[in-house]
Amino acid sequence: MLCTAGVQLYAQTSVAIKDGEKWYGGAVNEAHLMPFKEGYNLDMYGDTRGNQAVPLLISTKGRFIWSEEPFKFTFEKNRLVISNAKSALTIDSAGKNLHEAFSNASKRFFPSKNKLPDTLLFSKPQYNTWIELVYNQNQKDILSYARAIIDNGFPPGVIMIDDNWADYYGRFDFRADRFSNAAAMVDTLHSLGFKVMLWISPFVSPDTEVFRELQDKKLLLLDGEVETNKEGEKVTKPAIISWWNGYSAVLDFTNPDAMQWFRGRLDHMVKTYHLDGFKFDAGDADFYPPNALSFKKATPNEHSRLWGELGLYYPLNEYRAMWKMGGEPLVQRLRDKKHNWEDLQKLIPHLTTAGLLGYQFTCPDMIGGGEYGSFIGKDKLDEQLVVRSAQCSALMPMMQFSVAPWRVLSKQNLAAVKKAVDIRAKYTPYIMQLVKTAATTGEPIARSMEYEFPNQGFTNVQGQFMLGSKYLVAPMIANGNTKTVYLPKGKWKSDLGKVVKGPTKIEVEVAADRLPVFELLNSY
Incomplete structure (x- = not known):
């Protein structure tokens, strides 16, 4: 039906x-x-x-x-x-x-399910191949990127292989022209200390072998315009969806057989290439036309939510679009941000609001920006922006690199980014404690000021956040080195050792390698 x-x-x-x-x-x-x-x-x-x-x-x-x-x-x-x-x-x-x-x-x-995504996503930085390789994902350069991470003094963590690793969408094998031995590549990444994720989407390239197989099995979303053939029989065609990489069919996950088929292909990738998990991209509600025909009745939003259900089978997961899956052990990344200060300033309100909506296992977008169009034509990136972006991400639930800091930064600025990673390492035990608590209570890891200190006048404060109930994090997110910090009631100790009594508003000098953090010593 x-x-x-x-x-x-x-x-x-x-x-x-x-x-x-x-x-x-x-x-x-x-x-x-x-x-x-x-x-x-x-x-x-x-x-x-x-x-x-x-x-x-x-x-x-x-x-x-x-x-x-x-x-x-x-x-x-x-x-x-x-x-x-x-x-x-x-x-x-x-x-x-x-x-x-x-x-x-x-x-x-949306109660929490007492389950966690893979904790490596929180305990170490993540690295995504997107900005360095864009659509030229290939074995040689992926291994070079991974080795450069370690050679430049960054700790291994999760590495994500991004889009265009297959011959076409819907084919679940590495393309032979760019990957001579993908399983060996993944084995090498493992030996270097990484876990490996792979970019996937629900799309299927039209008029391919896989497309015809799925069409025969009736596992694709269908066009709402039903036609009649010469014999008077009703004919339905697969819906062809316009998305950022052209036009594709899309799997109909209201059909349990489609879900089973897709899981089978993912499990094939895990078994054949030794992968650890997947970056589930797309799945946006607006890629599901309201008049499309599906196996079971579903709104565009419900189609998006069903895409989220696939991640529950893989603890190493990441989503960029989601509907109504708060409390689940799914990693939610913020939408791609441009390489500019305006978008850097969106990270804190976006991340803390995700927490208010039940999405606690949240990742800011890639450090320096993940919207690759804003990198095009730039011979030189804004080095201060990259540094401040790393500092902003450092004490969020996760931090994710993509553009290689060692390639685009001066020695001094690279040292500042590495210091941000070291700062994260110092706070990681507390972050992990918050992560485990979030899995049981649903309590946000990164919290807005209004959430943690209600009715003290912080509704419009977007440039700082609370890491749990103990640390106020106030990264420099504008071009400059002076920041206004709002301290609630209580006694606060800054990262420089100074004790300040709140409530108060203070002006802070933020050196190029500093991430201002204030510890709440006691409240009253």
Whole structure:
């Protein structure tokens, strides 16, 4: 049986906004616009803004709004209007602040499963081959990149082989023209101390052997336009999806046989090439047309969520787009950021908002930026930006390199980046403690100031975050060396040893190799 995503619409709901109440939620990639201002609106049906999203809104007054399906929300003057809802709303007012609103929603709708992704993703830096090799993924250069990591004094961790390692999408074997012996390559990476992940997507190149096999087995999403042949029989064609690499068919994971087929191919890759896990790219809701025909009825958002279910079988996983999988042991990477200061300044609000939506195992985008288009035509990168990006990532749940710091930085700036890695190593035991706690309680690892210190006036503070409840991290994320830091109530000890009493606002001089961190000695 084939179904479209037709759904019942629920009546519009209007919620009065309380005095001083601020709201967050919806899509992670919109977090720099939070708390939401009058005039903001987003319809999450088929639109997760290229990153993670959840049908959840939470407020500084302890309220939350949840629905099992996507909805549209609009902030009007003193009112929050919910429309286009595809299922009933839950409006809960039991909490008193942002922390309690999150906790109540989490326990009820996306409780943590007491499971972790592979802990190497947190305990050591990650390295992705994308910016160095882009679409020229090949055995020789991947091994050179890995050896350069170690030769330049960086610790081995997870290494990710990015896109274009196969002859075409849907074929699960390394292309022979670039990989003479892929299994031996992976074995060598293992011997160097790395675990190896491989980029994959749900797409299948049209008019290929695999495409025809999947078409025959009825495992592809179908075009909603049904045609009739000469005999009067209904004919359905595979949906051809436009994405950043052209046009492809896409697997229909509402069909358990498609899920089984795909898992079989991944397991083949693990067995044949000794891989450790996968980077699950794409899967965005907007790659699933609302009128497409699928094995079971599903919204575009549900198709995206099903893509997330595959990662549950592989502890070494990473996603860039997700719908409603909070509390699960899935790694969520922020959307590709450009090589500029404006996008660096989005990392903290985006990452802390991911935590508010139940995505605790979150990775900032690649250090220096992962949107390769912003690197094109640049003979020389902004070295200070790369250094500050590394410092910003250093005490987030994960840090991921791609552009090779030893290639693009001066000796002095490379030393500053390596110092950021050393700083992470110092705090790693505490980070790992937070990771384990998040798996059981759902508590965010990286927290917004408003979450950790409710109602102290931090709703608009986006340039610093709390690592757990103990450390305030205030990286330099603008071009310069002076930063304003907001310290809540309590006694704070800076990374330079100075003790400061809060609440206060201080101006901090940030040397090129410094990551300002303030330890909360006691609160009162």
